[in-house]
Amino acid sequence: MKRPISVRIGDITTIYGQNNVKQEIKSLPFIEFEKFGAELRFTVSDLAKNWFLKQADAIERIRKNPVLASFYESEGVDVSYEDATRAAQPKERDREYLTSLIAEIAASDEDADLLTLVRLVAPEDVRQRMGELVLTSEQDRKIEKIMQAIKHRDYLSSIGLREIGKMLFIGLPGTGKTSTARALSEKLNIPLVEVRLSMITSQYLGETSKNIDKVFELAKKLNPCILFIDEFDFIAKTRVSDEHAALKRAVNTLLKAIDEISLVDDGVLLIGATNHPNLLDRAAWRRFDEIVDFPLPDMGMRKKILDIVLSKVKGDFDTQNIAEMTDRFTGSDLRMVVREAVLHSLIEDRTYITQSDLISAVDDFSSRVDLMMREYTLT
Numbered sequence: 001m002k003r004p005i006s007v008r009i010g011d012i013t014t015i016y017g018q019n020n021v022k023q024e025i026k027s028l029p030f031i032e033f034e035k036f037g038a039e040l041r042f043t044v045s046d047l048a049k050n051w052f053l054k055q056a057d058a059i060e061r062i063r064k065n066p067v068l069a070s071f072y073e074s075e076g077v078d079v080s081y082e083d084a085t086r087a088a089q090p091k092e093r094d095r096e097y098l099t100s101l102i103a104e105i106a107a108s109d110e111d112a113d114l115l116t117l118v119r120l121v122a123p124e125d126v127r128q129r130m131g132e133l134v135l136t137s138e139q140d141r142k143i144e145k146i147m148q149a150i151k152h153r154d155y156l157s158s159i160g161l162r163e164i165g166k167m168l169f170i171g172l173p174g175t176g177k178t179s180t181a182r183a184l185s186e187k188l189n190i191p192l193v194e195v196r197l198s199m200i201t202s203q204y205l206g207e208t209s210k211n212i213d214k215v216f217e218l219a220k221k222l223n224p225c226i227l228f229i230d231e232f233d234f235i236a237k238t239r240v241s242d243e244h245a246a247l248k249r250a251v252n253t254l255l256k257a258i259d260e261i262s263l264v265d266d267g268v269l270l271i272g273a274t275n276h277p278n279l280l281d282r283a284a285w286r287r288f289d290e291i292v293d294f295p296l297p298d299m300g301m302r303k304k305i306l307d308i309v310l311s312k313v314k315g316d317f318d319t320q321n322i323a324e325m326t327d328r329f330t331g332s333d334l335r336m337v338v339r340e341a342v343l344h345s346l347i348e349d350r351t352y353i354t355q356s357d358l359i360s361a362v363d364d365f366s367s368r369v370d371l372m373m374r375e376y377t378l379t
Contacts, residue, residue: 126186165263171294174332197234223267
């Protein structure tokens with residue numbers, strides 16, 4: 001967009017910490033100073049363009065700046081706007097940006113208590129990225145679908161398609177529901193608002209409905225973002241006739257809040273997660289346009305998980321053999337096995353592991369897996 005460029009001396013001082021601006025610009029014949037308004041203006045843009053190219057780090061700076069890259073690419077310089085765009089991270093990715101938003105919210109007496117109800121995660125803080133997750137082809141397909149919906153929000157809005165962007169993750173604990181939500185945050189460069197329904201359920205049931213409204217309000221303030229609701233079954237469970245009236249109101253508040261939030265209109269991707277999908281009633285199920293199942297990993301997936309987790313660990317081991325031994329283990333269980341094997345090697349003053357370390361860790365962990373599976377089946 002072509003428009004006059006007007007920069008004040010105060011802008012240069014604030015951005016670059018340069019306090020002697022007038023003296024510095026004397027050597028630049030393409031800039032003039034206007035006393036009225038204390039403004040700096042370009043006079044001969046071609047001179048400015050050529051001067052900048054002669055600076056020692058010019059090409060490097062241009063390749064990191066989409067605006068400069070777009071301009072100089074059109075001038076025949078060997079730079080790429082597309083490459084610069086990919087290299088430039090959006091502000092929503094940074095912890096610093098999220099911290100500034102949190103400070104604004106905390107400064108408001110009305111909104112300060114919102115921050116006690118959630119955990120906020122900046123994309124740059126996410127350790128396990130999408131490429132490091134082992135997902136099924138069906139999981140990949142559904143996640144790709146929602147990523148395309150986010151990319152084409154304007155188009156979806158123009159055709160009036162707004163009931164998109166509400167996903168329900170179901171599966172055993174440790175199968176990757178939370179990790180996938182966080183990895184999506186990193187992949188999409190938007191913050192994650194993480195809430196456990198047990199944390200916002202007040203001992204005074206009347207406060208629970210208010211807390212639910214506050215969480216959804218916060219997500220809208222932080223948009224674009226992912227609102228990740230864990231333990232979704234804690235409130236949105238099957239409603240029976242003798243249930244407490246206040247709890248019924250809390251459930252209805254949650255369902256209504258889900259209805260009223262939109263990826264297309266509000267920039268909020270809603271993800272619910274539950275270990276107990278059988279506790280959800282029909283009213284909860286039909287609020288979600290995508291149901292993503294997180295099954296126990298099969299043998300091929302277990303080997304891939306082990307290969308990833310052990311990629312930086314030295315030693316002589318056979319991940320295929322360990323994958324065959326770990327039927328019914330979740331991805332989280334496999335990471336625990338590796339952790340135990342590594343700790344055991346350190347006890348013996350070794351910084352490498354052996355196959356026997358892994359096998360011993362599997363044997364120790366098997367009873368725990370059996371116990372967890374039995375408790376999950378009972379519930």
